[in-house]
Amino acid sequence: MDGEGIPVTSETRDEDAVLAALRRTWQHLDPSPDGLVDGMIAAVASADLGREYALLVLVESDASGAVRGDADLLTMQFTDGATNVLVHVTAAERGERRLDGWVDGDAVEVRLEQEDVADVGAADEPERHVTERRAASDGGRFSFDAVRSGIARLRVVLAAPPQPGAATELLTPRFEI
Known part of the structure; x- marks a missing residue:
């Protein structure tokens, strides 16, 4: 099962499905803090x-x-x-x-x-x-x-x-x- 309770069967075990299930699991268990993406883009853009x-x-x-x-x-x-x-x-x-x-x-x-x-x-x-x-x-x-x-x-x-x-x-x- 993935993080949303969706079973991963042998039919969906191709690489894309496994990575998508893994991404959903981590997004559910450990979501990114609000503003992280925008903050990182600003930090990289202003670093130099x-x-x-x-x-x-x-x-x-x-x-x-x-x-x-x-x-x-x-x-x-x-x-x-x-x-x-x-x-x-x-x-x-x-x-x-x-x-x-x-x-x-x-x-x-x-x-x-x-x-x-x-x-x-x-x-x-x-x-x-x-x-x-x-x-x-x-x-x-x-x-x-x-x-x-x-x-x-x-x-x-x-x-x-x-x-x-x-x-x-x-x-x-x-x-x-």
Whole structure:
């Protein structure tokens, strides 16, 4: 018999019937607490929010737009609440940029990720590839030379979490250089 008093006969002993009877038995004997499923979905969805999203703040700038305009300097600050990153982007030779930054955490490495867009024709969507460059952090300071204009983001890899249970990576939102 299953948990609802329904006999399981040799005719219903295929795998699906046995599993269905077992499920009904456990649902009857040990039901899930109210809100468990919704709570688990919310917990899983928010587990990596600190890593996936950081706050972008325009600190100060002589620019009224992005660095690719007439401005010579753009300063941004990123934080996830535990680690802060300050970034200066300045104009360099041949239309390229220089990115200097500082991390207040124990950063091992900083990665600059930039999107490359390749046209594949009018009918198709453009292909997007990410180019990644790495820089070591020297006492929290890092820099990238010859940075091209475009969409970028930083991935800061920390030696250890800044607080118990915190992430060991800070991933900034995308920003335009």
